[in-house]
Amino acid sequence: MVAFGQFAEVLIGGLLAGVLYSLVALGFVLIFKASGVFNFAQGAMVLLAGLALVRPLDYMVAQGFPVWAAIVLGLAFAAVVMAASAWLIERFVLGPLVNQDGLTLFMSTIGATFIIEGGAQMIFGSDVYPLRLFPTDAWFLFENQFPGGILVNKLDVWGGLIAGILVAGLAVFFQKTKTGRALRAVADDHAAAQSVGIPISWIWFVVWLVAGLVALVAATVWGTKLGVQFSITFLALKALPVLIIGGFTSVPGAIVGGLIVGAGEKVAEVYLGPLIGGGIEYWFAYVLALIVLLGRPQGLFGERIIERI
Amino acid sequence: MLGRSLALGAALLGLAALEEPALAQGAGEQFLPRLVYRTGAYAPNGIPFANGAADYYTMLNERDGGIGGVKVVMEECETGYATDKGVECYERLKSKGATGAAYVSPLSTGITFALTEKVFSDKIPLLTLGYGRSESRNGAVFPWNFIALGSYWTAADVAIQHIAKELGGMDKLKGKKISLVYHDSPYGKEPIPALQLRAQKNGFEFTAIPVTHPGVEQKSQWLAIRQNRPDYVLLWGWGVMNSVAIQEAAAVAYPRDKMIGVWWSGAEPDVTPAGDKATGYKALLLQHPAGKFAVHADIEKHVYAKGQGVGKDTLGQVLFNRGLIDSMIGSEAIRTAQGKFGKKPLTGEQVRWGFENLNIDAARIKALGFEGMLAPFKFSCADHQGADMARVHQWDGKAWKVISDFYTADRSLLDPLVADAAAKYAAEKKITPECAKS
Numbered sequence: 001m002v003a004f005g006q007f008a009e010v011l012i013g014g015l016l017a018g019v020l021y022s023l024v025a026l027g028f029v030l031i032f033k034a035s036g037v038f039n040f041a042q043g044a045m046v047l048l049a050g051l052a053l054v055r056p057l058d059y060m061v062a063q064g065f066p067v068w069a070a071i072v073l074g075l076a077f078a079a080v081v082m083a084a085s086a087w088l089i090e091r092f093v094l095g096p097l098v099n100q101d102g103l104t105l106f107m108s109t110i111g112a113t114f115i116i117e118g119g120a121q122m123i124f125g126s127d128v129y130p131l132r133l134f135p136t137d138a139w140f141l142f143e144n145q146f147p148g149g150i151l152v153n154k155l156d157v158w159g160g161l162i163a164g165i166l167v168a169g170l171a172v173f174f175q176k177t178k179t180g181r182a183l184r185a186v187a188d189d190h191a192a193a194q195s196v197g198i199p200i201s202w203i204w205f206v207v208w209l210v211a212g213l214v215a216l217v218a219a220t221v222w223g224t225k226l227g228v229q230f231s232i233t234f235l236a237l238k239a240l241p242v243l244i245i246g247g248f249t250s251v252p253g254a255i256v257g258g259l260i261v262g263a264g265e266k267v268a269e270v271y272l273g274p275l276i277g278g279g280i281e282y283w284f285a286y287v288l289a290l291i292v293l294l295g296r297p298q299g300l301f302g303e304r305i306i307e308r309i
Numbered sequence: 310m311l312g313r314s315l316a317l318g319a320a321l322l323g324l325a326a327l328e329e330p331a332l333a334q335g336a337g338e339q340f341l342p343r344l345v346y347r348t349g350a351y352a353p354n355g356i357p358f359a360n361g362a363a364d365y366y367t368m369l370n371e372r373d374g375g376i377g378g379v380k381v382v383m384e385e386c387e388t389g390y391a392t393d394k395g396v397e398c399y400e401r402l403k404s405k406g407a408t409g410a411a412y413v414s415p416l417s418t419g420i421t422f423a424l425t426e427k428v429f430s431d432k433i434p435l436l437t438l439g440y441g442r443s444e445s446r447n448g449a450v451f452p453w454n455f456i457a458l459g460s461y462w463t464a465a466d467v468a469i470q471h472i473a474k475e476l477g478g479m480d481k482l483k484g485k486k487i488s489l490v491y492h493d494s495p496y497g498k499e500p501i502p503a504l505q506l507r508a509q510k511n512g513f514e515f516t517a518i519p520v521t522h523p524g525v526e527q528k529s530q531w532l533a534i535r536q537n538r539p540d541y542v543l544l545w546g547w548g549v550m551n552s553v554a555i556q557e558a559a560a561v562a563y564p565r566d567k568m569i570g571v572w573w574s575g576a577e578p579d580v581t582p583a584g585d586k587a588t589g590y591k592a593l594l595l596q597h598p599a600g601k602f603a604v605h606a607d608i609e610k611h612v613y614a615k616g617q618g619v620g621k622d623t624l625g626q627v628l629f630n631r632g633l634i635d636s637m638i639g640s641e642a643i644r645t646a647q648g649k650f651g652k653k654p655l656t657g658e659q660v661r662w663g664f665e666n667l668n669i670d671a672a673r674i675k676a677l678g679f680e681g682m683l684a685p686f687k688f689s690c691a692d693h694q695g696a697d698m699a700r701v702h703q704w705d706g707k708a709w710k711v712i713s714d715f716y717t718a719d720r721s722l723l724d725p726l727v728a729d730a731a732a733k734y735a736a737e738k739k740i741t742p743e744c745a746k747s
Contacts, residue, residue: 006536009532010529013529013532014528014529017526017528117348121348126347126348126349126352126353126356127352127578128353128549128552128578128581130582130583132584136560136586137560138560138561148535151532151535151560153560225553225556226525226549226552226553226582227552227581227582229350229353229549229582230348230350230352231350231524231525231548232525233350234350234523234525235525238525238526265529266532269533270529270532270533270536273529273533274533277519278518278519279493279519279520281526
C-alpha cells in the first residue's frame with residue numbers, strides 16, 4: 001500500500017510537471033502550425049516575457065502601487081513588449097525570407113534566439129527576479145489511506161488549469177475564426193496562401209504575437225517556480241521531446257506529449273535512476289521521443305504528410 | 310575591386326594603429342585576465358563575484374597606484390560558465406600585457422579541470438578559491454594550481470562535523486541517513502569520495518542524488534527524498550539549481566534547517582527566489598560572511614565615490630565578498646613576488662613564487678581590511694590550499710547569520726585522500742612530484 005501511494009505520488013507529480021512543459025511546447029506548436037517554422041526562439045521568448053513582466057511589476061510595487069494593479073499593468077506592459085518583438089521578428093527576420101525553405105527559416109530563429117536572450121538581459125538585467133503569482137505549497141491527499149498522503153503541488157495544478165484553458169481557447173481560435181483558418185492556410189503553403197489574398201505579413205505577426213502571449217503565460221507559471229532568470233530558456237529543451245511525441249502541429253498533442261514525457265521521466269528517475277546512477281530524466285525523455293518517432297514519425301497527433309510524387 | 314582592396318587595407322592599418330598604443334601602454338602594467346560570467350544561466354552568481362574581484366583591483370589602482378606602484382590592467386572575458394568558452398578566453402588572454410597573464414581565476418571547476426594541464430606548459434598560476442580539483446592541494450604534483458582556503462573535501466568534512474555537532478557528537482552519526490543532492494558535473498561530484506570515506510568511518514548511510522544541468526526541474530529527486538526521508542541533505546548546487554532545490558524541499562515539506570549547502574550554495578541569489586520558504590536553510594561559509602568590513606569602506610571611498618567600479622549594488626553580498634578575497638589573495642601573491650623580483654610587471658612563473666611564499670597573518674589581514682572575514686593562512690610548496698577552516702551560516706528570511714564558530718577539517722582523514730588522488734594523477738600524466746626550486 002505504501003509503495004502504491006509512493007508510485008501514485010510520482011506519477012501524479014510527473015503528469016502535472018509534464019503539463020508545465022506543455023505550456024512551453026504550445027508556443028512551438030502555434031508557430032509551426034501556422035507558419036511551418038520551427039521556432040528555436042520560444043525559450044528565449046519565455047525569458048523576455050518573464051523579464052518584461054517582473055521588472056515593471058517590482059518597480060511599481062516599490063513605488064507603492066497596489067499589488068493587483070502592478071500585476072495588471074505588468075502583464076499589459078509585457079504583452080506590449082511581446083507584440084513589439086513579434087512585429088520586429090516579422091519585419092526584419094521572417095518577412096524578408098518568405099518562400100525560403102524551412103531550414104533557412106529555422107536558422108533565422110536561431111539568430112533571433114541569441115538576439116532576444118542578449119537584448120532581454122541587457123535591457124531588464126540578468127539577475128534572479130522572484131515572481132509570486134501562484135501558490136507554491138502542496139496538498140497532501142488521502143492521508144488516511146497512505147502514510148504521509150499523496151503530495152500534489154498547488155502550482156502544478158494551477159499550471160494544469162491554465163494549460164487547459166489555453167488549449168480550449170486556441171482550439172476555438174484555429175477552428176472557428178477567419179484568422180485561425182488563414183493561419184492554417186499559410187502553414188500549408190506560403191505562396192498559395194498569398195495567391196488567394198491572405199496577407200502573409202499580417203498573419204505571421206498575429207501568430208508570433210499569439211506565441212508571445214503563450215510565452216507570457218508560461219513565464220507566469222515558470223517564473224513563480226524558478227524566479228525569472230536566464231535558466232528559463234532551457235525549458236525549450238524540455239519542450240522538444242513533448243513536441244516529437246505529440247506532433248509539431250497538434251495543440252492537444254502538446255498536452256498529451258507533455259503528460260507522457262512528465263510521467264515517463266519522473267517514474268524512470270525515481271525507480272530506474274538509482275539502479276544506473278541517477279540523473280537520467282533529461283535523456284530518458286528523448287528515449288521516449290525516439291520510440292514514438294520510430295513508430296509514428298509525425299508524432300501521436302501530428303498530421304500525416306502525403307505528397308504526390 | 311581596387312576600391313574594396315584599398316578600403317580593406319585602410320581598415321587593417323586602422324586596426325594596427327589601434328593595437329600599437331595598447332601594447333605600449335601595457336609595458337609598465339601588470340596584466341590580469343578575468344574569466345567571468347555576467348550572462349547566461351549562472352550569471353546571478355557570477356556577477357557579484359566578478360564585481361567584487363574587479364572592484365578590489367580598481368581600489369588598489371585608485372588608492373595605491375596598483376600593487377607596489379605597478380598598475381593592474383584587467384580584461385574580462387565572458388565564459389558563460391562553459392568549459393569550452395573558458396578555455397577559449399584563457400587562450401586569447403594568456404599572452405596579453407607586458408608579461409602575459411599574472412594568474413588566472415576561472416570560477417569554474419570544469420574550466421579548472423580543462424586548464425590544469427595547459428597551465429603546466431604556459432607557466433601561469435591557476436587560483437581556484439574554494440573550488441577545483443581537491444587533490445591540487447598537493448603542490449608537488451600540481452605546481453600551478455592554488456586551491457586557496459578550502460577544497461570540496463574540506464567542505465564535505467566540515468558539513469559532516471556540523472551535522473555531528475547538531476546531533477550531539479560524532480558517535481550520533483551512526484545509523485543516520487545523509488543524502489547529497491549534487492550538480493551532475495565535475496563540481497558536484499567532487500565531494501563524493503570524502504563523504505563516502507566519512508560514511509564508512511562514522512557509520513551513516515550515504516546516498517548521492519544527481520541533478521542534471523542546469524537543475525530547473527528536480528521534482529523526481531525531491532520526491533525520492535520525501536520517500537527516503539534522510540536525516541540531512543547536503544546541497545552541492547550552483548545557480549538556479551540551488552533555489553529550485555530549496556523550493557522543492559519546501560514543496561515536499563523537507564525541513565530547510567536540515568539542509569546544508571556547500572559555500573557555493575549559500576549566497577543571496579540562492580535563497581531570495583524561494584522567499585519565506587528558504588528560512589532556516591543553512592550553508593557553509595568559505596570563512597567569510599556577508600556584510601561590510603574595513604575593506605568595503607575603502608572601496609566605497611576610493612572607487613564608488615569617484616563614480617568608478619561595477620559592483621555598488623552587490624557590495625557586501627556573500628559572493629561579492631568572495632570576489633574581493635579572490636583578488637586580495639592574487640594581489641598579495643603578486644606583492645610577495647615583487648619582494649623577490651622587483652616592483653615591475655611579473656611573469657606567471659614569478660607570481661607562482663609569490664603564491665607559494667604567501668603568508669597572510671592576522672596583522673596583514675587587519676592591514677588589508679579583512680579582519681573578521683578571514684583567519685590567517687599560509688601557502689607553501691607542499692600545501693597549495695593554506696587553510697582548512699569553514700563556518701556555517703543560516704538564512705533567517707532576510708539576511709544570512711553566522712551560526713557557528715570555525716570548524717577545521719580533519720586532515721588525518723583527508724590528507725591520505727589527497728595523496729592517493731595526486732599520486733594517481735602524477736602516474737597518469739607522468740609527473741615527477743617535486744617542489745619548485747625557488
